[in-house]
Amino acid sequence: MRGxxxxxxxxxxxxxxxxxxxxxxxxxxxxxxxxxxFVPLVFVVVISFMQRGDYGVEAGFSLQGYLSVFxxxxxxxxxxxxxxxxxxxxxxxxxxxxxAYCMTKAPKKMVSFLVLLxxxxxxxxxxxxIYAWRTLINDNGYLNMLLEALGLNTIxxxxxxxxxxxxxxxxxxxxxVLPLYNSLEKIxxxxxxxxxxxxxxxxxxxxxxxxxxxxxxxxxxxxQTFIPCLGLYYICNMMGGGTDLYIGQVIExxxxxxxxxxxxxxxxxxxxxxxxxxxxxxxxxxxxxxxMA
Amino acid sequence: MADIDxxxxxxxxxxxxxxxxxxxxYGSLIYLFLYLPILIVILFSFNTSRxxxxxxxxxxxxxxxxxxxxxxxxxxxxxxxxAGASTILSVIxxxxxAVGMYKFEFxxxxxLSNSLYIPIAIPEIVFGISLLMFFSSLHVQTGMxxxxxxxxxxxxxxxxxxxRARIAGHDRALEEAAKxxxxxxxxxxxxxxxxxxxxxxxxxxxxxxxxxLDDVIISAFxxxxxxxxxxxxxxxxxxxxxxxxxYALSTLMIIGTVVIMxxxxxxxxxxxxxxxxxxxxx
Amino acid sequence: xxQPIIRLTGVCKSYGDNEVVKDLNLEIMPGEFLTILGPSGxxxxxxxxxxxxxxxxxxxxxxxxxxxxxxxxxxERDVNTVFQNYALFPHMNVFxxxxxxxxxxxxxxxxIKERVQAALKLVRLEGMDNRMPSQMSGGQKQRxxxxxxxxxxxxxxxxxxxLGALDLKxxxxxxxxxxxxxxELGITFVYVTHDQEEALTMSDRIAVMNAGVMEQLGAPExxxxxxxxxxxxxxxxxxxxxxxxxxxxxxxxxxxxxEFGDFTIRRGDYADEEMLYICVRPENLRFTAEPVAGFxxxxxxxxxxxxxxxxxxxxxxxxDQEVFRTAPPSDGLLPMDSVVHLxxxxxxxxxxxxxxxxxxxxxxxxxxxxxxxxRQIL
Numbered sequence: 001m002r003g004x005x006x007x008x009x010x011x012x013x014x015x016x017x018x019x020x021x022x023x024x025x026x027x028x029x030x031x032x033x034x035x036x037x038f039v040p041l042v043f044v045v046v047i048s049f050m051q052r053g054d055y056g057v058e059a060g061f062s063l064q065g066y067l068s069v070f071x072x073x074x075x076x077x078x079x080x081x082x083x084x085x086x087x088x089x090x091x092x093x094x095x096x097x098x099x100a101y102c103m104t105k106a107p108k109k110m111v112s113f114l115v116l117l118x119x120x121x122x123x124x125x126x127x128x129x130i131y132a133w134r135t136l137i138n139d140n141g142y143l144n145m146l147l148e149a150l151g152l153n154t155i156x157x158x159x160x161x162x163x164x165x166x167x168x169x170x171x172x173x174x175x176x177v178l179p180l181y182n183s184l185e186k187i188x189x190x191x192x193x194x195x196x197x198x199x200x201x202x203x204x205x206x207x208x209x210x211x212x213x214x215x216x217x218x219x220x221x222x223x224q225t226f227i228p229c230l231g232l233y234y235i236c237n238m239m240g241g242g243t244d245l246y247i248g249q250v251i252e253x254x255x256x257x258x259x260x261x262x263x264x265x266x267x268x269x270x271x272x273x274x275x276x277x278x279x280x281x282x283x284x285x286x287x288x289x290x291x292m293a
Numbered sequence: 294m295a296d297i298d299x300x301x302x303x304x305x306x307x308x309x310x311x312x313x314x315x316x317x318x319y320g321s322l323i324y325l326f327l328y329l330p331i332l333i334v335i336l337f338s339f340n341t342s343r344x345x346x347x348x349x350x351x352x353x354x355x356x357x358x359x360x361x362x363x364x365x366x367x368x369x370x371x372x373x374x375x376a377g378a379s380t381i382l383s384v385i386x387x388x389x390x391a392v393g394m395y396k397f398e399f400x401x402x403x404x405l406s407n408s409l410y411i412p413i414a415i416p417e418i419v420f421g422i423s424l425l426m427f428f429s430s431l432h433v434q435t436g437m438x439x440x441x442x443x444x445x446x447x448x449x450x451x452x453x454x455x456x457r458a459r460i461a462g463h464d465r466a467l468e469e470a471a472k473x474x475x476x477x478x479x480x481x482x483x484x485x486x487x488x489x490x491x492x493x494x495x496x497x498x499x500x501x502x503x504x505x506l507d508d509v510i511i512s513a514f515x516x517x518x519x520x521x522x523x524x525x526x527x528x529x530x531x532x533x534x535x536x537x538x539x540y541a542l543s544t545l546m547i548i549g550t551v552v553i554m555x556x557x558x559x560x561x562x563x564x565x566x567x568x569x570x571x572x573x574x575x
Numbered sequence: 576x577x578q579p580i581i582r583l584t585g586v587c588k589s590y591g592d593n594e595v596v597k598d599l600n601l602e603i604m605p606g607e608f609l610t611i612l613g614p615s616g617x618x619x620x621x622x623x624x625x626x627x628x629x630x631x632x633x634x635x636x637x638x639x640x641x642x643x644x645x646x647x648x649x650x651e652r653d654v655n656t657v658f659q660n661y662a663l664f665p666h667m668n669v670f671x672x673x674x675x676x677x678x679x680x681x682x683x684x685x686x687i688k689e690r691v692q693a694a695l696k697l698v699r700l701e702g703m704d705n706r707m708p709s710q711m712s713g714g715q716k717q718r719x720x721x722x723x724x725x726x727x728x729x730x731x732x733x734x735x736x737x738l739g740a741l742d743l744k745x746x747x748x749x750x751x752x753x754x755x756x757x758x759e760l761g762i763t764f765v766y767v768t769h770d771q772e773e774a775l776t777m778s779d780r781i782a783v784m785n786a787g788v789m790e791q792l793g794a795p796e797x798x799x800x801x802x803x804x805x806x807x808x809x810x811x812x813x814x815x816x817x818x819x820x821x822x823x824x825x826x827x828x829x830x831x832x833x834e835f836g837d838f839t840i841r842r843g844d845y846a847d848e849e850m851l852y853i854c855v856r857p858e859n860l861r862f863t864a865e866p867v868a869g870f871x872x873x874x875x876x877x878x879x880x881x882x883x884x885x886x887x888x889x890x891x892x893x894x895d896q897e898v899f900r901t902a903p904p905s906d907g908l909l910p911m912d913s914v915v916h917l918x919x920x921x922x923x924x925x926x927x928x929x930x931x932x933x934x935x936x937x938x939x940x941x942x943x944x945x946x947x948x949x950r951q952i953l
Contacts, residue, residue, distance in 0.1 A: 234510065251418055
């Protein structure tokens, strides 16, 4: 009997020990996510329905934040921002896809070095890299010097929407290339051989085999360029003219500069959150989340 | 017949040559695009002119003067402190989480697993304003601590996911073997599990370090009046013009990061090579 | 008589509703080479893992050297395991892998060195100390895994399909080496495999498992020549299994009828109209042009298949069941499509009762050979 009793006691002890181990290991992650991700996001949702105040927000229910978002003035801002994100994504895919494709054709030994080369610019902070672009695209900068030397017309790029687009593509191209490369690299070369063996000619194996198989990668790239593009306000600040604003800049101004309208900034953020969730949901249908990171 | 064959062969070879040279040219142009601004940063750190418009002449002046630019140096130290502290914290939390999720089954596992992608997917600006409102509603003065917290929040999921990917390929029989040979729980962890997942921890840590050093937006919303990181300081300076000593400091940082990253890569690859695994890039 | 080194009494293991091991009773003697044989998913690996301590026992008890080990963690049990895919630590070289358990026991460095060298010598891997596992072939990794387990001088070595990943030739060679090693060291080996040939060559005794139940326990010859259940007859080697009913019991024996013929077996404890499985090994089945006394069975030769040292002759019975005989090709072949009569020596067939297969198991594991024989006809 005594043996049985101590046995049961030990089992309970073991269960407690296991539970404690679980809390010690997974607890910090859970705690951190709840306290610094979930709770702040709840703040965003709640504040978006509150009243504007001197220090950003005041107690009381109000839909004013959302009403401003859907006003004609900011409707145009949102439309313009989405267009910029769309253009950025299109350009990143257009330049990134062939680039990723070329990388898969590189000698095996070089590939990991080539991937490293894409990542390395991140090691220099992006503010200074974007700032350096200003030197390049200045009216009297090296780009125009080169154009003059080639006997071409100079272009005025600095402080235009074109400059913002350039900055966005520059910043986001590496994020577009990596998922594309990962999905291209996974393709078994024998599939291409099988396709040509089955009578697919010239570019047909590419269109019928490679492109469909890399669609998850294309979608992942799209998400990784489209969504961040809406938020990269400092690129708009540094490259743009500052006359008409993009959504990221408008949000920033509600918090860091003169405007101090938290409910409005939160309501605008909710739009970004909804957009993100919708795109992620679509993505999880065709690809796995692991491939995104 | 043989003649036609030879022709086809020659055509194929010509096509391949054409493709290769086109690929190399195109690839180089893209890399040039990515590295052009960095070359400018390095070049202009030796520029005699204060204006970053054209290269006027060569000088080492800025490399000397940056050490007397107190605000710049301070923000540089802040960057190092924030990056160091947040990397260490997110490596500890993320590794514990990844190992815990591998070892145990529990109810909210899939919820937790999916939640990891929230801070990754959501635009940084949303994340930044949510933390700003959170801290100021609780009357927490933003500064170094809030910045470290914010950086841990966005880099910890990356560490966890990287380490978890490493553990996924891990053979559970290794832990059983260790216990079978007489090692208790903690010895099994420190002698077998930890060394096996170390390459994942290193690359997770390097990722966290990179993200922290490069971060602008989230730091912009969580910094304090006396606690700014280098990117934030440069962002502020950029309105009036970035002085060349910032370029010199950035160049120094480029060299520093490249050395750290490459040596960590080297360590990691040596570990993997010894175990006969494929080497990786960060 | 020696005390069993391992004793399982009424051991059950279930995952939720899924019962993987059902009421297992097994005694393993010191110095014995016992093989647990069965198809994948039969519970053999689970049984091994319960002995090692990686799985908890749902019901029943496991005794190691007479002590109930329910509360003992794997690292507190005096058994060591050789894993299916070796489970060598990838970050340690051969020496460190083998020394792992000794380091845990805080043995002085000099002694560790000595014992590791001795263990490596035992598995013929001298001088490989500094190799990393990734630089070794499958066979070499296997030896390291064995040395790593043996260096701790366990009372029992558990081997979980250790040769599964090796190619055929290497597997044969390793079978012999393992058997020699076991005889040389006198350690108890509990060996799990799905390869019946491996089990027959190496073991002192074989426990055949199917669907969580131990169907038969016995020496290899016994298992092969006198399978206790239809499953064992089918799984070990090849068998012709025919169904027959007890028709009439007379002085000279029992007359059995099939759909298409009849034959007589020696008297036994069978009831009227009981259904039996008649199980004849292909090398024991005989095809003759003329009828044989006591047998009224025939079929038509359908195919001869040349297989090198033997030739397989397939005969189709009137009910479309196919039976076959294997014999050296030199024996002379009956022409295709000719009608042949089937027979066998009474000693060379096993008769299995259909209903009470399970009961025989229990009897069989406790009753001596004589008791076993009673169910065999002559």
